[in-house]
Structures are given as C-alpha cells and as structure tokens.
Amino acid sequence: MANPASIPVRKYDAIVVGAGGSGLRAALQLSTAGLKVAVLSKVFPTRSHTVAAQGGVGASLGNMGEDNWHWHMYDTIKGSDWLGDQDAIEFMCKKAPEAVRELEHFGMPFDRNENGTIYQRPFGGHSQNFGEKPVQRSCCAADRTGHAMLHTLYQRNVFANTQFFVEWMALDLIRDAHGDVLGVTAMEMETGETMIFQAKATVFATGGAGRIYASSTNAFINTGDGLGMAARAGIPLEDMEFWQFHPTGVAGAGVLITEGVRGEGGILLNGNGERFMERYAPTMKDLASRDVVSRAMATEIKEGRGAGPNKDYILLKLDHLGPEVINKRLPGIREIAMKFANVDPIKEPIPVVPTCHYQMGGIPTNYRGEVVIPKDGNPNSVVPGFYAAGEVGCASIHGANRLGTNSLTDLLVMGKSAGDSVIEFIKQNPEYKDLPADAGQASLARLAKLENQQNGENVHAVGDAMRQTMQAHCGVFRFPDMLTEGVTKIKEVAARAERLEIKDKSKVFNTARIEALELQNLIEVAVSTMVSAENRKETRGAHDRADFHDRPGFVNGRDDENWLKHSLWYKGTDKIEYKPVNLNPLTVESFAPKARTY
Amino acid sequence: MKFNILRYDPDQDQKPYFKEYDIALEPSDRMLLDALIRIKSVDDTLALRRSCREGVCGSDAMNINGKNGLACVTKISDLKEPVVLKPLPGLPIIRDLIVDMTQFFKQYHSIKPFVINHDTPPETERLQSPTDRLELDGLYECILCACCSTACPSFWWNPDKFVGPAGLLAAYRFIADTRDQATNERLDNLEDPYRLFRCHTIMNCVDVCPKGLNPSLAIGKIKEMMVKRGV
Numbered sequence: 001m002a003n004p005a006s007i008p009v010r011k012y013d014a015i016v017v018g019a020g021g022s023g024l025r026a027a028l029q030l031s032t033a034g035l036k037v038a039v040l041s042k043v044f045p046t047r048s049h050t051v052a053a054q055g056g057v058g059a060s061l062g063n064m065g066e067d068n069w070h071w072h073m074y075d076t077i078k079g080s081d082w083l084g085d086q087d088a089i090e091f092m093c094k095k096a097p098e099a100v101r102e103l104e105h106f107g108m109p110f111d112r113n114e115n116g117t118i119y120q121r122p123f124g125g126h127s128q129n130f131g132e133k134p135v136q137r138s139c140c141a142a143d144r145t146g147h148a149m150l151h152t153l154y155q156r157n158v159f160a161n162t163q164f165f166v167e168w169m170a171l172d173l174i175r176d177a178h179g180d181v182l183g184v185t186a187m188e189m190e191t192g193e194t195m196i197f198q199a200k201a202t203v204f205a206t207g208g209a210g211r212i213y214a215s216s217t218n219a220f221i222n223t224g225d226g227l228g229m230a231a232r233a234g235i236p237l238e239d240m241e242f243w244q245f246h247p248t249g250v251a252g253a254g255v256l257i258t259e260g261v262r263g264e265g266g267i268l269l270n271g272n273g274e275r276f277m278e279r280y281a282p283t284m285k286d287l288a289s290r291d292v293v294s295r296a297m298a299t300e301i302k303e304g305r306g307a308g309p310n311k312d313y314i315l316l317k318l319d320h321l322g323p324e325v326i327n328k329r330l331p332g333i334r335e336i337a338m339k340f341a342n343v344d345p346i347k348e349p350i351p352v353v354p355t356c357h358y359q360m361g362g363i364p365t366n367y368r369g370e371v372v373i374p375k376d377g378n379p380n381s382v383v384p385g386f387y388a389a390g391e392v393g394c395a396s397i398h399g400a401n402r403l404g405t406n407s408l409t410d411l412l413v414m415g416k417s418a419g420d421s422v423i424e425f426i427k428q429n430p431e432y433k434d435l436p437a438d439a440g441q442a443s444l445a446r447l448a449k450l451e452n453q454q455n456g457e458n459v460h461a462v463g464d465a466m467r468q469t470m471q472a473h474c475g476v477f478r479f480p481d482m483l484t485e486g487v488t489k490i491k492e493v494a495a496r497a498e499r500l501e502i503k504d505k506s507k508v509f510n511t512a513r514i515e516a517l518e519l520q521n522l523i524e525v526a527v528s529t530m531v532s533a534e535n536r537k538e539t540r541g542a543h544d545r546a547d548f549h550d551r552p553g554f555v556n557g558r559d560d561e562n563w564l565k566h567s568l569w570y571k572g573t574d575k576i577e578y579k580p581v582n583l584n585p586l587t588v589e590s591f592a593p594k595a596r597t598y
Numbered sequence: 599m600k601f602n603i604l605r606y607d608p609d610q611d612q613k614p615y616f617k618e619y620d621i622a623l624e625p626s627d628r629m630l631l632d633a634l635i636r637i638k639s640v641d642d643t644l645a646l647r648r649s650c651r652e653g654v655c656g657s658d659a660m661n662i663n664g665k666n667g668l669a670c671v672t673k674i675s676d677l678k679e680p681v682v683l684k685p686l687p688g689l690p691i692i693r694d695l696i697v698d699m700t701q702f703f704k705q706y707h708s709i710k711p712f713v714i715n716h717d718t719p720p721e722t723e724r725l726q727s728p729t730d731r732l733e734l735d736g737l738y739e740c741i742l743c744a745c746c747s748t749a750c751p752s753f754w755w756n757p758d759k760f761v762g763p764a765g766l767l768a769a770y771r772f773i774a775d776t777r778d779q780a781t782n783e784r785l786d787n788l789e790d791p792y793r794l795f796r797c798h799t800i801m802n803c804v805d806v807c808p809k810g811l812n813p814s815l816a817i818g819k820i821k822e823m824m825v826k827r828g829v
Binding site: 043044046047048049051052061100101102104105106107109110111112113114115116117118141144147148151155156158159190219220221252253255256332335336339340458459460502503504506507508509510511512515 | 607608609610626628638639641642643644645646647648649650651652653654655656657671673692693694696699703707710711712713715719721722723724725726727728730731734738739741742772775777778
C-alpha cells in the first residue's frame with residue numbers, strides 16, 4: 001500500500017462535492033465572493049441528475065392568482081406529515097421567490113404569461129389559503145425545468161469562473177481528532193490518481209441514492225456517495241426510512257413522468273376506467289400529495305383494479321388536454337411516452353406505477369446548511385467545516401414526504417444558504433487546520449482491497465441483490481415481518497459487498513472500479529433505510545406500516561406521542577438515536593400537528 | 599444479439615480493435631444502453647459513460663451502426679446485427695467508448711454561454727413576452743451530448759477553430775434571448791473565417807440530433823444577422 005504521505009494535496013478555501021443544482025448554486029455563491037473554490041463532480045456538471053427534473057420549482061410568486069409564502073409553508077409542513085422542521089420550512093418558503101427570480105436574472109428560460117411574468121402551474125399538495133383549493137405555484141420551463149435550471153446554473157458558474165474538477169469521484173471525508181472536517185480524498189476517473197482536497201470548508205451536494213431500489217426514476221450516478229462518505233466518517237444519517245415513491249414512473253422502465261401532467265389536467269384511471277383519486281382525496285384528487293397518490297395507486301393494483309393484461313399498472317390519461325397543450329407544456333413527456341411506453345399520449349393513456357424517486361432523509365443539517373450531530377447533550381451540534389445541501393442534506397424541510405417542486409426550491413435555497421454559511425465561517429476561520437497523519441489512508445486501503453480481492457463477489461450480482469431486497473422488503477407498503485427479514489437480508493448483502501471483486505485492473509477510466517465504489521456507498525444507504533424503517537413503529541408520510549394503520553387516537557396510523565421525532569442512524573453499530581422535530585418557525589406561529597387529508 | 603464494439607485501453611492496447619459479443623438479452627432490455635449494461639455485467643472492462651438513461655443528460659453518445667446517437671434512447675429492435683459501436687468520431691479516445699470532450703466544451707465556452715445584461719436586475723423577474731420566449735424553443739433544449747459536432751466534417755478538420763454546431767446553436771440561443779444585450783459582441787466573436795463560416799450546411803448535425811434540434815437553422819440565422827449588420 002502506498003504511503004499516505006505520497007498522496008498529493010491541493011488546498012482550497014472551499015470544496016463542493018457534486019455539481020447538480022445545489023452544488024452549482026453553492027459554488028456560485030462562493031466564486032462570486034472571491035473564494036478559491038473547487039467543485040468535484042463524477043460527471044460533467046450538466047449531466048447531473050437535476051437535469052431530469054421536469055415539472056417546476058415551487059415559489060409563491062403569485063403570478064397566476066393570490067399566493068404567499070405562509071401558505072407554501074403550511075403545505076410543506078402538512079406534506080411532511082409534520083416531521084419537517086418548521087424553522088427550515090419557513091426559511092425555504094420565504095426565500096423561494098427570491099431564489100427563482102435570481103435564476104431568471106441569470107437567464108433561465110422560464111415559460112411566460114401574456115403579461116411577461118413567469119408561468120406557474122398547479123402541483124400536488126400546493127394549495128391556497130391553508131388547504132382550501134389548488135394553487136398555481138410551480139414555476140416551469142415546459143416539462144424541462146431541471147434541464148433549464150441546471151444549464152443556467154452551470155452557465156452562470158462559467159461566467160463566475162468557478163473551477164471544476166470534472167470526472168473526479170470523492171472517496172472519503174477527512175476529519176481530525178476533534179471531528180472537524182478538513183476535506184476529502186478523491187480519485188480522477190480518467191487516470192485513477194488519488195488526491196487530497198484540503199479545504200477550510202467542505203460542502204456535500206452529492207444528491208440522492210434512489211439506485212438502492214430496483215425500480216427507480218433515478219440516474220445511474222445517484223449512488224449516495226455523500227451519504228456513504230458521511231456514514232463511514234461517523235456522521236449519523238437522519239430519517240432514512242422516508243423514501244418518496246413518485247406516482248408516475250413509466251411501467252417497466254421507471255422513467256419519470258412529471259406530476260405537471262396532472263397539474264395541467266391529466267388524471268389517473270384504474271383498470272375499470274374509474275377516476276379513483278376522487279375516493280381517496282375528495283378535494284385535491286389527482287393533485288393530492290405524492291405519498292397519498294402512490295398509496296392509492298398501489299391499493300387499486302393490489303385489490304385487482306389495475307390496468308393492462310396483468311392488471312399491474314395505472315393509466316395516466318391526458319389526451320383530453322389536446323395536442324396544443326401537450327406539445328406546448330409537456331413536449332418532453334410526449335417524447336418519453338413514445339420512446340419508453342410506445343404510446344402517444346395525445347391519443348392514448350400512459351401506463352404508470354409508483355417508482356422510487358427521492359430520499360427525504362440524509363445528512364442532518366440546519367437551515368444554514370451546517371451539518372449538525374448530537375454531541376454533549378446538544379442534538380444539533382455543528383460539525384465545523386462541514387456543510388450539506390440539496391437531496392443529500394436533511395434540514396429537515398421535507399420530513400416524511402416531499403411536495404412536488406420543493407426539491408428544486410430546496411436545492412436553490414439550501415445551496416445558496418450553505419454557500420453563505422461557508423463564506424461566514426471562512427471569515428472567522430481563515431487558517432487551514434492540520435491534516436491528520438493518516439489522512440487518506442482509509443481510501444487507499446479500500447482501493448487496495450478492491451484491487452487485490454480474489455474469489456470475491458460480482459458487483460452486478462451484489463447490486464441486484466441489494467435492489468431486489470429493498471424493493472421487496474421496503475417499498476410503498478411495509479409489513480413488520482418483511483422488514484425484520486429485510487434487515488437480516490440487507491446485512492447479508494452488505495457483508496457480500498465487503499468482498500467485491502473487479503476484473504478490470506486498468507488505471508484508465510476504470511468504470512468497474514467506480515461502480516464498485518458506488519455500490520459501497522449505496523449499501524450504507526440501503527442498510528440505514530431498512531434498519532430505520534424496521535425501527536419506526538408508526539405510519540407517517542411515505543413510511544406506511546401495515547401494523548400501524550388507522551387506530552382510535554392515531555389518525556392514519558401516525559403516533560405523534562411516541563414518534564414525532566427524527567431518527568439518526570449510525571453505521572457499524574446500527575444504533576438509532578432520536579432528536580426532536582423543531583415545531584418552532586422563525587417568525588410565525590407553529591402549525592400544530594393535525595389529521596392529514598387532501 | 600451480436601455486437602461489434604471498438605475497444606481500446608491505452609494501458610494495455612497498442613491500438614483500437616473490434617471485440618465481438620454475443621449476448622442473450624432479457625425481454626426487459628429495450629434500449630441499446632440496456633444491452634450494453636448486460637454486456638458489462640459479464641465483461642466489466644467495457645468502459646462507457648451513462649447516467650440518466652432517458653436522453654436528457656447527454657452522457658452516452660456514441661457511434662451506432664455508423665450514425666451518432668444516444669444509447670439510452672436507441673431501440674434495440676431498430677438495430678441491424680451485428681451492432682457496430684464506436685466512440686464518437688473526431689475526438690481523441692480515452693478508452694473504449696469514452697472520448698475526450700475537452701475540445702468540444704472549449705468551443706461551447708468560447709461563445710460565452712450565459713446571458714449578458716448590464717442593467718441592475720429588477721426586484722421581480724425581467725418580463726419577457728410568450729412570443730419572445732418562443733424564440734428560445736429549439737435552442738435551449740441542447741444536452742451537450744456532442745452527437746452533432748462529432749458528425750460534422752468541418753468540426754473534424756478544424757475542432758480548434760470551428761465552433762461547431764452545438765456551440766453555434768448555443769450562441770444563437772443567447773442572441774435570440776431578449777434579455778441578452780451582447781448581440782454585437784457575440785457576432786464579433788464569430789466574425790472569422792473559421793468560427794462560424796466553416797459551416798457548409800452539410801446538415802449532418804440535424805440528421806443526428808437526438809433531441810430533434812436544428813443547429814443548421816440557427817447557424818443560418820447568425821449568418822443572416824452578420825450579412826444584415828454588414829450592410
């Protein structure tokens with residue numbers, strides 16, 4: 001094994017790991033402030049998964065009718081099934097309009113109204129006047145909002161001269177004896193060279209890990225690298241039991257069909273041609289929150305009312321919108337439906353099923369994007385030098401269930417907020433801290449083990465086992481016996497992942513090595529998810545347990561007395577700690593938990 | 599299904615060579631990328647880029663049976679066997695199907711791909727009429743996959759001097775944006791025997807674009823503006 005001292009070191013004021021929406025937004029803040037910043041990304045920035053977001057970014061601009069951030073805040077809290085922290089939610093909803101307008105100033109090609117303002121469409125769970133009726137809050141660029149946003153943010157970073165390290169994969173977090181974060185080790189994919197990126201501040205913007213499931217809307221690169229690195233470095237992961245299953249993934253293919261289809265007037269039909277959402281959500285119907293719609297769809301299928309020869313999917317009908325609306329507002333959807341479902345939505349409905357989409361949990365942070373962990377009796381003690389934003393972070397804005405459009409709002413607001421916090425931190429801590437003597441050693445050991453493993457496990461086979469286990473044991477509906485068995489099974493898979501073997505030994509762009517390293521991150525996410533899900537004995541938001549459904553005193557199976565709290569999972573021991581939900585907003589009155597109906 | 603894939607690992611190969619694969623596909627394998635992943639599950643040394651698998655990130659552009667395209671939106675059923683796969687032409691091969699895109703992005707960056715507006719931004723959004731916004735359709739949707747530029751003979755001969763269809767499409771995207779105030783500088787930036795005028799309207803770019811965009815049309819509009827400006 002190489003001497004750790006031989007790993008080259010580069011020093012930056014700040015490094016950002018990940019170049020999706022939140023990473024680019026944070027980087028922009030840092031570059032503009034004149035800091036020396038490096039952005040590390042596994043892919044060219046515009047290939048990050050933000051590019052696949054479709055329907056819009058939520059902000060109460062009020063361009064289509066009356067709206068305000070307080071209503072947006074209420075909707076987000078209700079959507080979160082009251083697990084979201086109300087200070088963070090207030091912060092995001094209040095900052096959202098400014099974040100969207102800034103993006104417009106950067107050049108984002110939003111759709112427009114006749115009066116020239118940004119067009120906004122209705123979206124699930126977003127309402128006027130605290131749940132009264134749907135509101136048009138989703139600012140969009142046709143059904144390519146994420147693409148338009150990511151390219152705009154990248155372009156603005158080109159303008160700001162941000163330094164990118166493209167096709168560099170971060171391997172491990174570097175912490176010193178005090179637990180302070182001093183940077184990461186990373187590998188250049190083209191050459192296989194490793195390097196230490198030392199920094200006064202490290203921002204994780206590594207996105208989600210939806211690839212732990214077999215059926216997922218997520219890109220191949222969404223492998224939870226930030227979560228894996230944090231967990232290995234002793235940082236707990238928060239609320240990992242909460243995964244969003246998006247109601248409309250193309251059946252069989254998993255590719256996302258935006259909720260914006262229903263926002264524009266599309267409806268869901270079961271095999272009998274019935275608009276079943278009227279039964280489940282009389283007010284919001286097809287625009288109820290995603291967990292509610294996904295559960296309704298899964299129930300229809302389970303009870304034999306699915307569509308198709310095997311009655312195993314639901315139909316998303318939008319032909320009644322007419323070719324003009326479809327071609328103008330949903331052109332990308334039409335393209336996807338024709339390519340991946342062989343149907344032209346102008347004429348026929350699209351077969352869809354609930355599909356893993358988004359992780360509500362992640363690395364615990366506050367609304368400033370600072371990573372916080374329990375220490376000396378303080379559940380939210382700041383880890384100096386460490387920040388997280390976007391899907392990898394858990395502020396917690398989304399609680400037990402995220403509203404559509406709020407992922408893009410989150411990454412803009414939290415990316416910028418993390419950037420601002422870093423600027424402030426560096427002002428007060430201008431010196432580099434000393435790297436520990438063993439910095440980088442863990443990464444080198446991991447690489448060496450992978451390099452030398454013989455008679456080991458095939459990366460694809462172990463990955464498949466993980467994805468099948470998660471899909472079967474920890475999906476839309478969760479059952480106590482399946483979860484218990486799931487914990488045993490996923491730990492068996494994790495043990496196999498300790499012995500991954502790759503045949504490719506080349507130094508040059510070794511994608512087999514990268515996939516193995518990614519799987520090592522994914523498996524941490526999978527274990528944390530299964531253990532946290534087995535542990536939480538209630539139904540809340542996206543976490544639906546068959547043994548905790550409607551009981552007297554527990555609306556929808558939610559148990560506020562015992563479970564209105566965040567889970568914190570620790571790698572290794574699988575210990576779970578808890579911390580209270582922050583029910584105190586920054587300036588307005590608290591929204592007390594109540595029954596959640598749409 | 600039979601494949602012939604150009605392989606090259608500079609670590610061990612003197613020069614690129616074709617490797618044959620005969621692989622049993624599953625009914626769920628619909629797109630070329632599905633097949634490549636199946637190949638990769640038995641031969642992990644095959645190197646390619648991929649991410650979104652739905653034609654929006656632009657990672658998996660390659661030369662498929664002689665034509666550039668994205669593996670993830672190319673239907674297996676549309677392909678003649680053996681399927682011949684090569685990296686995008688005209689750019690240096692890093693390994694197997696992975697090319698060095700430095701030159702491509704350098705050209706993209708050279709057109710200043712950001713809105714230039716010197717006014718103080720208003721409190722709210724800048725207004726833009728739906729008609730003005732419509733001008734950006736067919737331009738902003740580019741995914742930077744490089745299918746077009748690497749199908750363009752003019753780009754092959756002068757990748758360092760000719761901006762290429764992707765970069766020029768982006769240039770026109772900013773010229774066409776009513777919020778941008780740098781049209782003259784942008785035209786100046788392209789006024790050169792190579793940067794714009796090496797386009798000979800061969801139209802390969804239009805033929806291969808997986809997003810159905812038309813760089814040739816955008817280039818024509820820039821040329822038109824140059825002529826008008828010269829009068």
